[in-house]
Amino acid sequence: MKIVHVASELYPYVKTGGLADAAASIAATLADQGHEVSVFLPGYRAALEHADALKSERCLGLRVEMGDEYFSGELRRFSPRPNLSIYLVCRDEFFDRRGLYGNGERDYEDNYHRFLFFQKAVVDSLRLLTLNADVVHCHDWQTGLLPLLLRCAERRNRNALAGLTVFTIHNIAFQGIFPLRGYHRTNLPDEFMGIDGIEYYGQLSMMKGGILFADKITTVSPSYAREIQTPDFACGLEGVIAHRVDDLSGILNGIDTAVWNPSIDKFLPSTYSVDALQGKGDCRSELLRMARLQAEPGVPVFGMVCRFSEQKGIDLLLANKEFFVREDVRLVVLGAGDRRYEEALRGWCATMPGKIWVANRLDEGMSHLIEAGSDFFLMPSLFEPCGLNQMYSLAYGTVPLVSRVGGLRDTVIDIDADPLNGTGINFPATPTGLHDGLARALLLWADRGRHAEVQARGMRRDSSWAKSAAGYLALYAAEE
C-alpha cells in the first residue's frame, strides 16, 4: 500500500514526547513490511540539522494559499531506510527555531499560521508529487484540519488525493484552539465555519476538525478510546466524539525494540536479558553512582521519567512525601517541563539527602539508565492515552507501578488481581491509590522469588510494533 503519515514530531529527528516515538515506529514497521511509506514533518531547525537530513534534496518549491496571500516554502526529501521517504515542509520564518511549539515559557504566537501552512503544504505536495496515497494518516491537532482540507482540495481540483483518511488522537488534552477570525486563511468553504464544522465555543479547533472529518478515528489504547467518550477524559469534546463513535477504535502502541531492548541498549554500562540478568545489577550501581545516592544492597530504587506536567500525576507523588521519608528507598526522577515540580522535588532532596535525585532536562541516555537501573518504575498519571515508559519498564525488568487509566491499564496486569499473569501494580489515580501501590511494591520486594517471577513475565511480554501495525493495516484495508 501507499501510506502517508503526517506528524509534527518524529524520532530521532524531533521529539517532545511519545508522539515522536509512535509516529516513527509505525512508519518504520510498515516500511519494513514492504509498504511504500512517506512521512511529512515540519522542517524544524533540529530536523534539518540531523545527519540524515543533511543529505536531503529539494523536491518542490511551495506556494501555499493562505487566505488572499501566498506563502512560499520548499519541500525536501530524504530516505533513511528502504521504502521510507521523509518529507520536510520548510519555511524558515516558521520552523527555523529552537522549539517545536514554543520557547519554553509559552507557545509561539503564530502557531496557527505555522501548522496551517504545514497542513496546506502537505495537501499541495500530495497533488504535485502525485503520490496517489491509499491512506493519509494524520496525528494529533497539528494535523487535525488536514482531512477536511484534503477533501475540499479534491472537490476543487477534481482529482483524488487519498483513498482513506485516518486521524489518530495521541492526547485529546491538546486541541489546537485558535481565534475564529483566522478561518479565512484556511480557504475552506463557509459551510465548515459553524458548529457542524470546526467552530468550537466561538473559536476554531483543529482537533475537532480531525475528529469530525477523517474517515476513521483511532486513539492509542482501547481504554482511552472508551474514556474519551466521557466528560471526565474528553476535555470538552465528548459530544463531538459521540458523532463518530462508530468509526472510532483504540489500537495500542508498541515500543521500538531496536532502541528499547536491554540486550542491545547502547546507553547501558552492561546489557542483560531475562535469562541473564547480571547486567541489570551493573546498571543499578551505575545509576546510583551517577545520581550520587547511597547504594545499599536490598534497598529498592524507584525511577520516574516523564514530562513535568499535571497529566503525569506528580502531584500524587508529592502528596506521598511521608512514604519516602519513612521507608528505606531511593527515588530517581528525570523530567522536563514545569519548574514547579522540579522545585518541589528538590525540596525533598534537601530533607532526604542521599535518597532522592531529580533533574529537569531532556536526557535520552539517562532515561535508558533509569529504566534499566531501577527496581520499580512510577507512572501515577491522571490520564494516559497509551504511555510508553511502562512498556519500556516491562522490557527492562523494572516492575511498573501505574494508575489504572488508559493505556496503562491495558498494558500492565495487576499482580494481586491476577497473580498468575501479573506484571506490575496498578491503582486508582489518587494520592491514597498511589500510597497503596507503593506499599504493595514493598511487599513484593520483600518476597524476592515472587518479584523475580513478576519481573520475568514482564520481560517476556511482546510489546513490539508488529501487533499495532497489524491493527492499522486491518483498519486501512477495511475501507478498500
Ligand code: ADP
Ligand atoms: P508522553 O508522550 O505523554 O510524554 P509517553 O510515555 O508516551 O508520554 O512518551 C514519553 C517519551 O518521552 C518516552 O520515550 C520517554 O522516555 C521520553 N521522555 C520523557 N521525559 C524525558 C526526559 N526528561 N528525558 C528523556 N526522555 C524523556
Ligand code: GLC
Ligand atoms: C501522547 C500520550 C501518551 C502516548 C503518546 C504516543 O503523548 O500522552 O500517552 O503514549 O502520545 O501515542
